[in-house]
Amino acid sequence: MTTSRGRELGERLRGGDLGAAPAVLNLLESRTPAARAEAEALLDAVSVSALGGEAPAHVVGVTGPPGVGKSSLLSRLVAEWRGRGRSVAVLAVDPSSRRSGGSLLGDRARIEVDPADPRIFVRSTAAGERLGGLAPATRAAAAALAAAFDVVVIETVGVGQSETEVADVADTVAVIVQPASGDVLQFLKAGIMEVPDVLVVTKADLGRVATRAMADLRSALRSLGARKTRVVAVSSAAPPQGIGDLVDALDAHRDSLDLPARRLRARRAAALAAFVTEHGERGLRALGGRRAAERWLDTQDPGLAVPALERALEERALAAS
Amino acid sequence: MSQTPSPRLPERDRPWMMRTYAGHSDARRSNELYRRNLEKGQTGLSIAFDLPTQTGYDPDHELARGEVGKVGVSVAHKGDMLTLLEGIPLDQMNTSMTINATAAWLLALYVVAAEAHGVPQEKLQGTTQNDILKEYLSRGTYAFPPGPSMRLIADTIAYTVTNIPKWNPINICSYHLQEAGATPVQEIAYAMSNAIAVLDAVRDRVPQDLMGSVFGRISFFVNAGVRFIEEHAKLRAMAELWDELGRDRYAVRDEKHRRFRYGVQVNSLGLTEAQPENNVYRIALEALAVTLGRNARARALQLPAWNEALGLPRPWDQQWSLRLQQILAYETDLLEYPDVFEGSKVMEGLVAELVEGARAEMARVAELGGAVEAVDYMKASLVESHRERWRRIESGELTVVGMNRFQTTEPSPLTADQDGGILVVDPAVEAEQRAALERWRAERDQSAVDAALRELARVARDEHENIMPATIAAARAGATTGEWAHALREAFGEYRAPTGVGEAAAVSSEEVAELRDEVERLSEALGRRLKFLVGKPGLDGHSNGAEQIAVRARDAGMDVVYEGIRLTPAQIANSAAQEGVHVVGLSILSGSHRELIPSVLAALREAGAGEIPVVVGGIIPAADANWLREAGVAAVYTPKDWDLNQMMRDIVELVAARHDVDLPVGA
Numbered sequence: 001m002t003t004s005r006g007r008e009l010g011e012r013l014r015g016g017d018l019g020a021a022p023a024v025l026n027l028l029e030s031r032t033p034a035a036r037a038e039a040e041a042l043l044d045a046v047s048v049s050a051l052g053g054e055a056p057a058h059v060v061g062v063t064g065p066p067g068v069g070k071s072s073l074l075s076r077l078v079a080e081w082r083g084r085g086r087s088v089a090v091l092a093v094d095p096s097s098r099r100s101g102g103s104l105l106g107d108r109a110r111i112e113v114d115p116a117d118p119r120i121f122v123r124s125t126a127a128g129e130r131l132g133g134l135a136p137a138t139r140a141a142a143a144a145l146a147a148a149f150d151v152v153v154i155e156t157v158g159v160g161q162s163e164t165e166v167a168d169v170a171d172t173v174a175v176i177v178q179p180a181s182g183d184v185l186q187f188l189k190a191g192i193m194e195v196p197d198v199l200v201v202t203k204a205d206l207g208r209v210a211t212r213a214m215a216d217l218r219s220a221l222r223s224l225g226a227r228k229t230r231v232v233a234v235s236s237a238a239p240p241q242g243i244g245d246l247v248d249a250l251d252a253h254r255d256s257l258d259l260p261a262r263r264l265r266a267r268r269a270a271a272l273a274a275f276v277t278e279h280g281e282r283g284l285r286a287l288g289g290r291r292a293a294e295r296w297l298d299t300q301d302p303g304l305a306v307p308a309l310e311r312a313l314e315e316r317a318l319a320a321s
Numbered sequence: 322m323s324q325t326p327s328p329r330l331p332e333r334d335r336p337w338m339m340r341t342y343a344g345h346s347d348a349r350r351s352n353e354l355y356r357r358n359l360e361k362g363q364t365g366l367s368i369a370f371d372l373p374t375q376t377g378y379d380p381d382h383e384l385a386r387g388e389v390g391k392v393g394v395s396v397a398h399k400g401d402m403l404t405l406l407e408g409i410p411l412d413q414m415n416t417s418m419t420i421n422a423t424a425a426w427l428l429a430l431y432v433v434a435a436e437a438h439g440v441p442q443e444k445l446q447g448t449t450q451n452d453i454l455k456e457y458l459s460r461g462t463y464a465f466p467p468g469p470s471m472r473l474i475a476d477t478i479a480y481t482v483t484n485i486p487k488w489n490p491i492n493i494c495s496y497h498l499q500e501a502g503a504t505p506v507q508e509i510a511y512a513m514s515n516a517i518a519v520l521d522a523v524r525d526r527v528p529q530d531l532m533g534s535v536f537g538r539i540s541f542f543v544n545a546g547v548r549f550i551e552e553h554a555k556l557r558a559m560a561e562l563w564d565e566l567g568r569d570r571y572a573v574r575d576e577k578h579r580r581f582r583y584g585v586q587v588n589s590l591g592l593t594e595a596q597p598e599n600n601v602y603r604i605a606l607e608a609l610a611v612t613l614g615r616n617a618r619a620r621a622l623q624l625p626a627w628n629e630a631l632g633l634p635r636p637w638d639q640q641w642s643l644r645l646q647q648i649l650a651y652e653t654d655l656l657e658y659p660d661v662f663e664g665s666k667v668m669e670g671l672v673a674e675l676v677e678g679a680r681a682e683m684a685r686v687a688e689l690g691g692a693v694e695a696v697d698y699m700k701a702s703l704v705e706s707h708r709e710r711w712r713r714i715e716s717g718e719l720t721v722v723g724m725n726r727f728q729t730t731e732p733s734p735l736t737a738d739q740d741g742g743i744l745v746v747d748p749a750v751e752a753e754q755r756a757a758l759e760r761w762r763a764e765r766d767q768s769a770v771d772a773a774l775r776e777l778a779r780v781a782r783d784e785h786e787n788i789m790p791a792t793i794a795a796a797r798a799g800a801t802t803g804e805w806a807h808a809l810r811e812a813f814g815e816y817r818a819p820t821g822v823g824e825a826a827a828v829s830s831e832e833v834a835e836l837r838d839e840v841e842r843l844s845e846a847l848g849r850r851l852k853f854l855v856g857k858p859g860l861d862g863h864s865n866g867a868e869q870i871a872v873r874a875r876d877a878g879m880d881v882v883y884e885g886i887r888l889t890p891a892q893i894a895n896s897a898a899q900e901g902v903h904v905v906g907l908s909i910l911s912g913s914h915r916e917l918i919p920s921v922l923a924a925l926r927e928a929g930a931g932e933i934p935v936v937v938g939g940i941i942p943a944a945d946a947n948w949l950r951e952a953g954v955a956a957v958y959t960p961k962d963w964d965l966n967q968m969m970r971d972i973v974e975l976v977a978a979r980h981d982v983d984l985p986v987g988a
Contacts, residue, residue, distance in 0.1 A: 019929075026901040030848030067697075101837065101878035102850070104823050104871060105900075112817075115895035123899055126850075126880055237466070238814030 006038030010045020013148040018087055021121045024144050028137045029125070040307040043140060046147035049303030054263055055146035058254050061166030063156045064176030069202045070155060072236035073176060073243075075112040077153075078120060080243045086150035087119035091138050093127050093156045121149070127156070139169050139270055140306065167194065168266050168273075172253045174198040174246075179206055179213035188220050195226040197253045204233035204241050228256070260302075268297040271309035278310075279317065286317040329657050336364075336650035337612065338415060338621035341639045342586060344369035344394035346750045347757075348404035351394040354636060356408060363643055365415040366447075367623050368405070369393030370427070372860035372911055375462040376887070377423045377806025380754040383889060387916025388860045389751035392633070393419075397758050398801045402430040403437055411440045416447035417492075417584065417621065422464035424451035425477050425788055426805045429796040432485070448489040448540065448584070451477060454515045455494045457696050457818040458703060459501035461862015461886045464806055467693050469781075469813035473788060475522040480789035482527065482534050491519060492542040492584065495559075499544035500590045501865050502707025505555045505675055510682035511692070511699050512541060513562055518692040520571060526787075536567050537578035540620070546588045547603050549610035553662070554671035556583070556610075556617040561676055584621035585611045594630040594960040596723035596730050601627045605645055612649060614668075615660040622646055630960045631736070632743030632942050633912055700821035704868050711869055715964060716832075724963060743942055746912065758801065765799035773798040774808050781812035820864070820885050822871050833876050836966055839973050839984065840878035846982040847903065852880040853972065854902040856893040858921055861911035862886045866938060870906060873965045874972075890917065894924035897933055903976045909939040914949065922953050934975050938962075 006027060012020035028039050048054055062077075064070050074090065081088050094105045103126035113120045125135040138154060145152045156166055167173050175196040188195065199217055204210045210233050221229050230249040234242035272293055276284055287293040293313065300312060341358055344351040355366055370393040373385035379397055380389045389395050396402055411434075420427045428449050432442045453470040456463040463470065474491060481490040495503070495512035503511065516539060523535055541559065545552045560581035567579035587607035592600045604624050611619040624642035626634030649655060662668040689695040713719035720726045773795040780791040795805055844850045855871045857864055864886050871883040882900050884892075897905050905925070909917060918937055925931050937949055938958040946957040955975055958968060977984045 022899050022901050026849070029901070032848040035848050101841065102875040103880050104875045105880060105882045115889070115891040121899055122896075123901070124882065238812070 006041035007045050010042040010050075010144070010147075013046055013144060014051065016148050018119060018121065018148055020148070021089060021123075021145060025123050025137070025141055028140045028144065029135075039140065040305075040311075042144060043305040043307055046144050047303055047305035047308070048263075049301070051147060054260050055143070057146035057149050057152050058250070059142055059146055059152045059154070059169065059171045060250055061154045061156070061170030061173040062176065063166055063173070064200075066157050068176050068178050069236055070157070070176050071111050073200070073202060073234060074153065074155060076234075076236050076240050076243045077246065078111070078113055080247050081151050082117065082120065084247070087148075088151045088153065089121040089145045089149040090123070090153045090155060091141055091145075092122065092124040093135055093138055093154065094124050121145070134165055134169065142169050143267075143306065168269055171257060171259060171262060172197045172250050174200050174250065176200045176202060177213070177217070178202045179209045185216060185220050188217075188224065195221065195224060195229055197229060198246070198249050199229055199231045200246060201231065201233045202236065204235040205237055264302050267304075267306050268294070268300075268309060270306045271313060272297065274306065274310045275313045275317075279314070283314075283317050286320045287313065288320070328659075330659055334615070334656040336656060337619050338365040338584075339363050339643060339646045339650070340365045340367040340417060340584075340621055340623040341643055342367045342369050342419065342623050342625075343639060345371075345392075345633065345744065345746055346390040347395055347754060348401040352405050352407050352409075355405075357636065358639070358643070359409070361640060361643060362647055365417065365621060366409070367417045368419065370418070370420055371395045372462065372862075374427070374802055375420060375423060376860050377426075377464045377802060377810070378860070379801050379803030380751065380758055382803055384860055384887065385751075386859075386920070387751070387913035388911060389754050390746050391912045392861075395750075395754050396427065396430065396802065397754070398761055398799060399430050399433045399437075399796050400761060400799075402427075402434040406431075406434050406438065411435045411438055412444045414446070415621075417450075418447065419450050421450050421453055421456050421460075421462055422470070423802060423806055424449040425473050425792050426796070426802060428477060428481075428488075428490075429789065429792040432793055433796045442485050444487075445485050446487045448492050449477065450494065450542065451491040452494045452515065452519075452542075454518065454692055454696065455497045456862070458511070458700050459497040459863075459865070461818070461864055462860070463816060463818060463862075465809060465813040466816040467696070469809070470816075471518065471522045471693060472784060473809075474519055475526045476788045478519070478523045478535060478538070479526045480787055482531055482538060484789075486534075489538055489540045489582075492540050493519065494542045496542050496544040496586055498703065499546060499588065500863075501703045502590075502705075502710055503703055504706055505551060506678035506682055507699075507702060507706060508544070509555060509559055509562065509675060509679040510686065512543075512559070513566065513679065514683050514686040514692040514695070514699075516541075516563075517566070517570070517687075521691070524571075532571055533573045533575055533578045536571055536573045537575070537580075541581065541583035543583050543585055543611070543619075544588055545585055545607040545610040547591050547606055549606045549613075550667075551671060551675075552607070552610035553614055553617065554668055555675055556581075557614065557662075557668070557672045558675040558679060559583075560617050561672065562679060581617070582620050584623070585619045586623045587611070587625060589625050589629055591721070592625065592627075592630045593721060593724045595728065596733065597628050597631060598733055598735055599723050600625075600630070601641070601645075604642060605649075608645060608649060612655060614662045615658065616663070628736075628743060630940065632940055633746065635744045697819045697821070700819050701823075704821040704872065707865055707869060708872055711963075711965065712832075715966070721963075724961070748915070761799070761801070769798045770795075770800050770804070774800055774804055777805065778808045778812055781809050817885055820868065820871075820883060822868050822875075822883055833873075833966065833969075836969055836973075837878045839970065842984060843973055843977055843982060844878070846984075847976075847980060850880045851878070851904075851973070851976060852882065852900065852902040854882045854884075854893070854897050854900060854905045856884065856888055856896070856905060856907050856921075857886045857909070858888055858890055858893055858907055858917045859909060859911060859913050860887055861909055861913070863910045864908075866910070867906075867908040869965065870908070870938065870968070873969060877966075877969045879969075890920035890924040893921055894928040894930060897925060898928040898930040902933060903980075904972055905933055905935045906972075907935060907937045907939075909937070909941075912940065914939060914941055915945060918949055918954060919952050932979070934979055936972065936975070 009020050009024050078088050105124040142152050173196045201213050214231050217231050232246045232249050234246055343354055371390050372388045374396050378385045418427055451474055478490040481488040493512050493516045495508040498508050498511055563581040564579045567573035573579050626638035626642050628638055686695045689698055714725055777791045777795050780786045840851050853874050855867050857867050871881050874881045934955040936956040937954050941959050949957055
């Protein structure tokens, strides 16, 4: 196999070369058959088998409704992580629609980073078809960059749907809400929105309004029996408040996780989702239905990367038909 | 003996104040220019500051690179202001300063300079533009977030109304909204909504009995386009709404206080690079829009020069525009009559239509919580209007003579000179200003400056105090523009305004269908979607062009990274590399392309992205365009390249060629 470029990029990531990130993304976003093969080689090179364990990064999903101040918060968060000596990759998934096929990736405009700092990487991609959906390459990018960066952030926009999809990729999901926006509370109570790992209330500088919002969220979480969710108040405006607490809360969640189990589940779910996108209901029937496919996936090598799992599913479906 | 009443005024009206928006390089050179202009019959001053002064950076700041003395004069401290005003009688002069984020500071410098010339502040007359919302919406020289910015405005108003009573502390600008594409209705509605936001903020900071005087000191700065009948109606509509607002919302009793007072700079948006001599006619017609009807006549007028779409105008170009004002005021019979539109059904109808439209739009802004809260909405609406205007030009629905129609022309003798008919700022100015600033810092009483800045920082953090006294004290102590702004940035934080591009509607698909196919084919061949970074390096905040390019590129099917204004070359290069773009487009209108573009190219190489092709757009003289191409720029676009689809096709071809992709010829 002449998959040298993908393998080489994967090896650079494995060796901690953060400068490989732009080329890695360029490759993972490419749809030509040759690039797909290279991408698979890249992901194999940073798979659990190749790394000898789960990638060390903390993959954090950050989501919330438009205009809630995610980008200013992320600017502060990135600075806080950098202050703690961690390298950070941000994958910003832009919600702008693809009416023309094209998109405006404006998100980057709002994340302030030091351009001279080589340990920060920010990349924006257009979302998929749905609001809050992930770009096809984002999942793969998160897995790949997790081999080299200390923190990989996936930023998406929306409430209600997006955090579900982000939860399939991220170790920890933080949902950002602003005080006095009742919809999140309603979504939680109605079960439209899954309970996130960390709830962040912005504009803590508003004082009583923010305190009240936190109390409301806490009581809603209690009534849902979600005791583990941490609620943190932050303010991104000068002087920033609560950013350190937020990082502590994200870290605490990660420490409480069975990380290998969560990531393995995520990889298998991703492989199945990719298979269904490609082969539809007919493909699923060939595997004996969704439940059977899931059970079969559970028997596979836990060290395989998503493309390898997807290919295994395809081979099985082909053999069955 | 029957006698018809005379249609004439008993006495000829006094002309409006005549100004020229001027200033470049340093204080000494600009002072010479002002004195010459006053000798030529100019009756007021209009100071143009350079972008570092406008955004609160000293000439030695990284972001000031290439911008010092370019679009105006560099004023870094009271010494510069003293030199700038040398020999000008400040007790008689009426000075307009186009200054916004740093208005409180430049006003303080003016007060301190006048004091040194022996003129007390209560005698000073003039205007600080001081309108921050339109900076967020269009012009881009903001520095602080909306909340603290509105406080600075309210503080200057509260201070001047008692201490400098003849000063206009704010000019609510609709001018720049039109430049950003506003329709007349939008121009009226957003300006009025802006005024409401300002007045509401001041209401909390002055005693109620002063509100009448406050209202009376608020003036406007408007634009006039070439559709001069409708433009005149616009001003009458504004006068009507303003009077109503004073009476109903702010209970202003004195009719004089409710009078709509405005100054004008006529339209630059419609000036063309193609056959630029035609701009003289456009300017003359636009001047009529604001002088024709006595009931809504401008108090002060400044006219652009015929060659503004080519580069910075020379003193002779500005003189030509001043002469136009003088002919209008002194040769014609314009000032001999009462209002010539009174009783005109057409005019009344137009005014009623505009008032109605503006009321509806004002209500929408009010629903969103007022002008400060509605910045995103207004910005997106402006980008959308501008896009629509451009579409009409491209489709030929809107005629622009010499540009999209009647293009055949003889070579113009006016632009045949070696210098291309523009002013070129001596590149040595920046180094001189840096050196002068270093001397200034070395020679001043540093402990006095430190103490004044500490006090300023304290006052900034206490929103119940007025910023002006501490600002004047810092000016007197010898602090610099950058130091003043830095102290406030520390206290207030920084801000990035919305770009407005995300919400812009797409152009109808037929118009870009072929283009979209080309982008699609190229993207297929590249393996991923054609990705284009649109960047604005330097301090220039005129983002209208860049926004339109970004929106069109998206409509053509590209993935567009647009990060807003005021980026350093390092930031642009870093984004280009990390985002994996195929091409970079840079827009500069401030004349600093010779410094900034090579810096971006170097930064790209340093970021390992030297192979990404770079195209440049802006007000770039032909000689500089060649120079830029030799420096490695793939293509240069100027205002005469108005066909955006053609530009997009060029970009597709450029990327295809760089990646050895064969695109089918034709289409």
